Amino acid sequence: MEEAGAFEKLILYPEKEKRQSIPKEPFWKRYSLLGQSLLFLLLGYLFSENILFAAAILLGGFSLFKTGIKNLLRLNFDMKTLMTIAIIGAAIIGEWREGAVVVILFAISEVLESYSMDKARASIRTLMEMAPSEAVVVRNGKELTLKAEDIEIGDIMLIKPGQMIAMDGVIVEGASAINQAAITGESVPVEKVIDDEVYAGTLNQEGFLKVKVTKHSEDTTIAKIVHLVEEAQGEKAPSQRFVDRFAKYYTPVIMAIAALVALVPPMVFAASWKEWIYQGLAVLVVGCPCALVISTPVSIVTAIGNAARNGVLIKGGSFLEEAGALKAIAFDKTGTLTKGIPIVTDFIHFGKKEPSELLAMIAALESRSQHPLSSAIIKKANGLSLDYAIEQFTSITGKGLTGTIDGTEFRIGNLKLFEFIPEKITEQIFELQNQGKTVMIAGTEKEILALIAVADEVRESSKGVVERLHHLGIKQTILLTGDNQATAHAIGRNVGVKSLEAELLPEEKLEAIKKLKEQFGRVAMVGDGVNDAPALASATVGIAMGGAGTDTALETADIALMNDDLTKLPFTIKLSRKTLQIIKQNITFSIVVKLLALLLVVPGWLTLWIAIFADMGTTLLVTLNGLRLLRVKD
Structure with missing residues (x-):
């Protein structure tokens, strides 16, 4: 039995192999035998000669018979074997005309099927052709044009405006807007400056760039995406495995029914042998499981290709189907619902100093510190002069820092660094902390000068995404974070998740996922793919943020959102559900049509014509129904 997904032209490449463009054969050459077969069929109708119909059968069915007879000798009864038996049988009982029509209709349907599958895989071919095969590289002071596979890590590529980038790397000189649609699915170009990463297959739109190569050609992000998508399209989904199991029993049953139809009426009721052998052959044709075999993989291939084109990497048909049946989704906080970058949300100053002058002094002191939140304050002071002479700078672990400017000692830190804080300011500190913010106090030995509140910035899209998920019928959305309760509650309220758990260690996140699976069955975990690896692996579907350039995300997750773009999550759920719906429609339609056509045997109405049209x-x-998945938009 031909297995679901066993398509002749679905090519899987070894990960290290350089991918070449698929050669395109001219249409006339590819289908010349079919054209000749059609010509002989028309001549057969004009001159009513069986020899012309026989020529049409041999030319149109050459590849069919080649496979069918080989499988027949091996007792491997797939759809080509059934068709071969039916056409040979039609010729034996003198139905040359109908045999020729059946062959040609089968050949035409194969052409249409091949065209449809090619269209479904077009997105992967497009990805394969995105990265240029060569680039201009500077070596030993000379500019050389090298093939991508000959470029080494550390080489400097020269990329002009309007050129495609051939290799993954880091900008060492220049700035530009880069169109990353091929990798991330985002339509708006991204501004890139020195030290920013760029990816093979993306388009440099404006500036001249020098890029230091960081990965070999076979390890670039686009090469990995292509390889993973090819593997995903070849992997069987649960519904495909169901079709395979079904077909294992279905084929022998169809052959037994065909034999009974051909033999019982003539032997038991003395009916016409020719008429009932003809009916038996028609049963073989209508029983061919072509539609059933192709019903699932065409949908899976199309959906995974569409997702890849929209910046979502789905690593297999099983994950695609599972995503469509999700009941609960758990979110990590940092880097998922939030940007993972601290920003200053509040700067409250006291005393007589100008706010900008005070902020500049605080930023100057923080520029000497290694504290993770220092960068947020320096960023806030962007544009201000930090040219202050700082003396006696001291960093006090667990408390903050001190430093002297113009003879005055300044302190920046937490409550432990200050001996006395007025009650009114203390209330303000607690109020900011209850909003989930980290508060730093700036002052001198005698007075408090300012409060700086810092928080991880919530993604603009987070609230809208959670709302859309609820609208799509997801029963539970939950925030799982290692952060403190106050921060977790503030973020949870902001984005609208239904519940949350805070102060969790990685193993406790894993336990939380297991509990959700017991309660809801199918659960997704959305994280950044690094510290969330155990929870991502335990969830029914692990969804990683930031697949582009993040090896951990590509390796640990079942689905990767390539541009850190949370809005792709509802799109993925919608696409998965649509895929499930179309797969069910296809399987049901295939089986119902077969049964209805087989019922025509009872009054003796089933003909080879009806059988081939039904199949x-x-x-x-x-x-065509599966190809509708190409139209599902973000």
């Missing part, structure tokens, strides 16, 4: 027509319809 090939259904195959074409389920293929």
Whole structure:
């Protein structure tokens, strides 16, 4: 039995192999035998000569018979074997005309099926052709044009405006807007400056760039995406495995029914042998499981290709189907619902100093510190002069820092660094902390000069995404974070999740996922793919943020959102559900049409014509139905 997904042209490449463009054969050359077969069929109708119909059968069915007879000798009864038996049988009982029509209709349906599958895989071919095969590289002071596979890590590439980038790397000189649609699915170009990463297959739109190569050609982000998507399209989904199991029993049953139809009426009721052998052959044709076999993989291939084009990497048909049946989604906080970058949310100053002058002095002191929140304050002071002479700078672990400017000692830190804080200011500190913010106090030995509140910035899209998920019918959204309760509650209220758990260690996140699975069945975990690896692995579907350039995310997750773009999550759920819906439609339609056509045997109405239209027509319809998934938009 031909297995679901066993398509002749679905190519999986070894990960290290350089991918070449698929050669395109001219249409006339590819289908010349079919054209000749059609010509002989028309001549057969004009001159009513069986020899012309026989020529049409041999030319149109050459590849079919080649495979069918080989499988027949091996007792491997797939759809080509069934068709071969039916056409040879039609010729034996003198139905040359109908045999020729059946062959040609089968050949035409194969052409249409092949075209449809090529269209479904077009997105992967597009990805394969995105990265240029060569680039200009500077070596030993000379500019050389090298093939991508000959470029080494550490080489400096020269990229002009309007050129595609050939290799992953880091900008060492220049700035530009880069169109990353091929990798991340985002349509708006991204501004890139020195030390920013760039990816092979993306387009440099404006400036001249010098880029230091960081990965070999076979390890670039786009090469990994192509390889993973190819693997995903070849992997069987649960519904494909169901079709395989079904077909294992279905084929022998169809052959037994065909034999009974051909033998019982003539032997038991003395009916016409020719008429009932013809009916038996028609049963073989209508029983061909073409539509059933193709019903699932055409949908899976199309959906995974569409997702890749929109910046979502789905690593297999099983994950695609599971995503469509999710009941609960758990979110990590940092880097998922938030940007993972601290910013100053409040700067409250006291005393007579100008706010900008005070902020500049605080930033000057913080520029000497290694504290993770220092960068947020320095960023806040962007544009201000930090040219202050700082003396006696001291960093006090667990408390903050001190330093002297113009003879005055300044302190920046937490409550432990100050001996006395007025009650009114203390209330303000607690109020800011209850909003989930980290508060730093700036002052001198005698007075408090300012409060600086810092928080991880919530993504603008987070609230809208959670709302859309609820609208799509996701029963539970939960925030799982290692952060403190106050911060977790503030973020949870902001984005609208239904519940939250805070101060969790990685193993406790894993336990939380297991509990959710017991309660809801299918659960997704959305994280950054680094410290969330155990929870991502335990969830029904692990979804990683920031697949582009993040090896951990690509390796640990079942689905990767390539541009850190949370808005792709509802799109993925919608696409998965649509895929499940179309797969069910295709399987049901295929089986129902077969049963209805087989019922025509009872009054003796089933003909080879009806059989081939029922089989090939259904195959074409389920293929076209699967291709509707290309139209699912973000």
